[in-house]
Every structure is written in structure tokens, then in C-alpha cells.
Amino acid sequence: MRQLIAGNWKMNGESASLAEVEALACWAASSAPPADILICPPHTLVARAVVIANGRIGIGGQDCHPDKSGAFTGDISAEMLQDAGASAVIVGHSERRQYHGETDALVASKARAAWRAGLVAVICLGETEDQRLAGQAFRIVADQVAASVPQDAIGMTTAIAYEPVWAIGTGRTPAAQDITEMHAHIRECLGSVRRQLRVLYGGSVKPDNARQILDLPNVDGALVGGASLRALDFQTIVSVARPGS
Numbered sequence: 001m002r003q004l005i006a007g008n009w010k011m012n013g014e015s016a017s018l019a020e021v022e023a024l025a026c027w028a029a030s031s032a033p034p035a036d037i038l039i040c041p042p043h044t045l046v047a048r049a050v051v052i053a054n055g056r057i058g059i060g061g062q063d064c065h066p067d068k069s070g071a072f073t074g075d076i077s078a079e080m081l082q083d084a085g086a087s088a089v090i091v092g093h094s095e096r097r098q099y100h101g102e103t104d105a106l107v108a109s110k111a112r113a114a115w116r117a118g119l120v121a122v123i124c125l126g127e128t129e130d131q132r133l134a135g136q137a138f139r140i141v142a143d144q145v146a147a148s149v150p151q152d153a154i155g156m157t158t159a160i161a162y163e164p165v166w167a168i169g170t171g172r173t174p175a176a177q178d179i180t181e182m183h184a185h186i187r188e189c190l191g192s193v194r195r196q197l198r199v200l201y202g203g204s205v206k207p208d209n210a211r212q213i214l215d216l217p218n219v220d221g222a223l224v225g226g227a228s229l230r231a232l233d234f235q236t237i238v239s240v241a242r243p244g245s
């Protein structure tokens, strides 16, 4: 399986940051990267990033509303992202779950909205530190897979991002064996029909630990926050992806 390296800029980036998209797209066009590349800038930059990327890398949104349109001030629909040229959207990021009270059911409906608009849904899930310490990580993640990944998800339209909440933005990552075991567990939970979904790892992926993480069995790519903001760091991560077909 060809790995996917996705960058999540979160609430970072103004016009000047488009230079990073330009640099990354130029590099991707000239160096045959071993993985698919997706950058998810803030929504204000999506349309311009699409023009700059010019098909050399994918551009995505960071969230979408379940509905196509309507009286939902401040929200953005999957159709709007698609109209702006996006090819994917992140749904259910832990920061959305935590700060916006998003439930598994809502996340599933956002994934369906992404498909309706022809976008790939990158569905995020992962346990908190308390849950891991209490020995509940596997059960929590199984519950999240069951309730936030629709049964009819297929590899063409959906990727999972396993992001332990305690590893996001902290510089801490799980032990290699814990990542391997959790990814195998997620694949198990996905069942035979959804087996071909890419399962990305996210949480403090950096240039200096990317190779070790991307080499692990059942890791089909990475969702990168902080280290996606600079093209050079992100390129370093993409370039150590495991080559695949």
C-alpha cells in the first residue's frame, strides 16, 4: 500500500505560508516522492493552495459540516471544500472532539458528507492519556472505530488516522510496539471489508522519528501537525516513507 503523508496546519497560516505549498509542490514534481502528499491548510487558504499545488500535491480541509448548506454560521460544507478544489477533509480530529464536543456519530456523518461531495475522509481517533493509563486504550479505539467509521468505508474514500491525544503537540510518541499493536488492532476492528483502508499514525511525527514510525507494520502513512508547517521538515518526512505501489 502506498503511504499517505498528510499535513494538518490547524489554525496556522496566512498568505505568506503559501510559499511552503509552492516549495513542497515543486519538490514533489521534481523528485518522485515515495508517498502521496496532502496538505490541509486553514479554510481561507484552500482555494489558493489548490491553484499553487496545481495537482502536484493534494489539498484538503480540516473539518466539514454534515449538511450541504444552510443556517450554520461559521461552518463549511464538504461541497464548498470540493468547489474550492480540495480532494480530502480531516474529520473528527481530537481538537474538534475536545473543543467542539464532536461525538463519534457526528464524525461518521461528516465522513459521509465528505463522500457525498467526492472527498476522501481522513477520520481521526485515539485515546487520551488517562484512558491509556487505565488500560482502556484498545477498548476506546475499538468503540471509536465502530461508531465513527461508517461500515461502507472503502480505501478509495477513507483513511483512518490513529492519534493518541497525549502524543499530539507534546513531542511524545508511543513506543514502536504500542503503535504496531494499536494499528493491528484497528485493522482487526475494521474487519474484512474495510481492511484496505490506510491507517495513518499521528502525534509528534517529526523529521527525526518519521523513518522509524513509517517503517512499522500496518502504518500506512502519517498525519503531521507542527512539522508540516515548513516545507523542508515535511519533505524530510515524506522522503523517508516506505515506498509502495
Ligand code: PGA
Pocket (backbone or CB within 6 Å): 008, 163, 167, 168, 169, 170, 171, 202, 203, 204, 205, 223, 224, 225, 226, 227
Ligand atoms: P503534531 O499534531 O504533529 O503537532 O503532534 C498532529 C495532529 O494533531 O494531527
